[in-house]
Amino acid sequence: MAVVRVALEQIDVAVGAVDANRETALTRTRAAFGAGANLVVLPELAISGYVVDPEFARQVAEPLDGPTAAAFSAQAREFGGLAAYGFAELADGEVFNTVVVVDGDGPVLHYRKLHLFDQEQAAYAPGDLGLPVADTAFGRIGVCICYDLRFVEVLRAMSLRGAEVVLAPAAWVGGFDRTVPVTGGTRHVDSVLAQANLDQVAVVAVSQVAGAARGGPATLGGSVACDAYGEVLAGPLSRTAADSALVDIDLDAVRAARIRGERIRPREDRRTDVYALTYGGDAW
Template sequence: MTAAVTTVGLEQLDVVAGAPAGNLALAVHRSTAAFRAGADVVVLPELAISGYVVDADLARAVAEPLDGPALAALGAVAAAHDGLIVYGFAEAAGADLFNTVVAVGPDGPVLHYRKLHLFDREKAVYTPGDLGLPVASTRHGVLGVCICYDLRFVEVLRALSLRGADLVIAPAAWVGGFDRTVPATGATGHVASVLAQANLDQVAVVAVSQVAGAAHGGPATLGGSIACDAYGELLAGPLSRTAPDSALATVDLAAVHAARVRGERIRPREDRRRDVYTLHYQGEPV
């Protein structure tokens, strides 16, 4: 049975590039703390286990298979607390490396996603994702996932929302390089993009970034993680721009569904002119 609300723990981590054992220990600690604080779902950043690695040799050395140490350790935490953990890692699959996110619950993986849109130096290390944009019906609502740069392609959140997602979870390692300027404090352009799309697509979004990675061999990740409702209004964040941080956000699933009708004659999904345009997902219109 789907819960009326779900509490999401945002766990913004400062991880070490190329140090999976230490990062995994940190992920276990922070996930456990979030569950004890009341979270039903815990969200960790992009590449939280491997660190943000864009050196091909190092990435190969720290990558692990889907059923590797991270899944075993975080799956055990999820089972102990009857919850769900969403985390990013460098996945080894045959000769390929993927920038991957998994949602693991008490009974194992619920969602397995490989980043579709590789950013900058990722293109020289990782293979573009080949698992599409999965959604899964859970007792926490219908969940979808994407990763960081995927959020800059409006088709991603649109496709996930039209395929039924109530909540899209987006682990990230936000950096500069897309927007002309990055403010020193407060919300970045990444946040503005998420809030606008959540409102337009009538879907709640939780985006959790790495922070301050330049101190540990990674890029200058920006933090500023957020959660928002289906009107694009903040439920939590932006979190710290310079330090590890945590927050809880309560997502009201009934309110997400209600947001899809904005008035008696304002129904964004019904008002789409599918006779003029449409969006196809894997060859089928949505």
């Protein structure tokens, strides 16, 4: 499929309200599929809420093959699409901050957050599944979560392994940047746009919003999607309320963005005789 229609579903999530959050997420996902989306992206910890208390995180966690996966897979099967959502995953006695991408048969991408932000470090185990990239009916997709975007190696590693679209569910909060604008895009968005251009990969970053009113931190919203030139396709979405957008990502254009001119080929122009990026034993 040359053009993929992606839904950004920025939702207002209540901490610990698993059933209600799941119902909200499924309702929004069904509506997005009904509007023609091939791929629906929800925020980080969309099901559990942004839980950072260790005991509470364990209470609201569920296994990969739990009720949330079953419900989203059923919707994906009904509409022939993909859905990406974040949840607290319980596995082998550990709790992980996880995003899974499912189709009608179940998970096609399973990712555990590598870079845990601030209080997350007390509640979740560090991710141990690397940076997965998978071929799907809607392009070659990679996944990361929120704080991962602040480490330039993350998008670079996925792009050099052929990712065309990177999904970045998030619960954007302050604390990394000196200041946070009250309206419009945050510095998180600046980072996304710059890296998408430099790595020639489309990015869809969907944040929670308004969490302070629902028992969590002041999540910032401002979700965004951009093409492989870092040009905004949708967003920034609302900074204060639930919001959504549909955007078309042209995969042929993503691939073409790897060549910027006859003598401007950023991947070929890398000086691998001087430096390299290594991942899983391979080097670029």
